Amino acid sequence: MEKADESIAHDLSPFLRIYKDGRVERLIGKDVVPPSKEPTSPGLSKDLPVLVYFHGGGFMIGAAVSSTYHNYLNVLAVEARVIIVSVEYRLAPECPIPAAYDDSWAAIKWVGSHFSGLGYEVC
Structure with a gap:
């Protein structure tokens, strides 16, 4: 059994470290919450505008389920x-560009496919 190379190839602290063996250690943006399918306020109609949100992080850190984004988006959904x-x-570097762009475009197409209410569901 080979021992993993603990040598750091790139130290991008406080965001991430990339090791010579290819491993990536993300130092921030790891706090997550479960996704929410239900409105956070009663009285919301199904006939509402849709906002497609792409989280920050320079395509290297963060997640759609980050508590930072989630809490903000819950408030925004209700207020707006x-x-x-x-x-x-x-995320890069495991999945270099254009992977994030491809995923983002697929999400936009998925939202567009639901415009008439006939799109497929993803769980």
């Missing part, structure tokens, strides 16, 4: 009376 689709996309 919108349905928010928060997009999860593959």
Whole structure:
């Protein structure tokens, strides 16, 4: 059994470290919450505008389920009376560009396929 190379190839602290063996250690943006399918306020109609949200993090850190984004988007959804689709996309360096762009485009197409209410569901 080979021992993993603990040598750091790139130290991008406080965000992440990339090791010579290819392993990536993300140092921030790891706090997550479960996704929410139900409105956080009663009285929301199904006939609401849709906002497609792409989280920050320079395509290297963060997640659609980050508590930072989730809490903000819950408030925004209620105050602006919108349905928010928060997009999860593959992160670099494991999945280099254009992977994040491809995932983001797929999410936009998925939202568009539901415009008439006839799109497929993803769980």
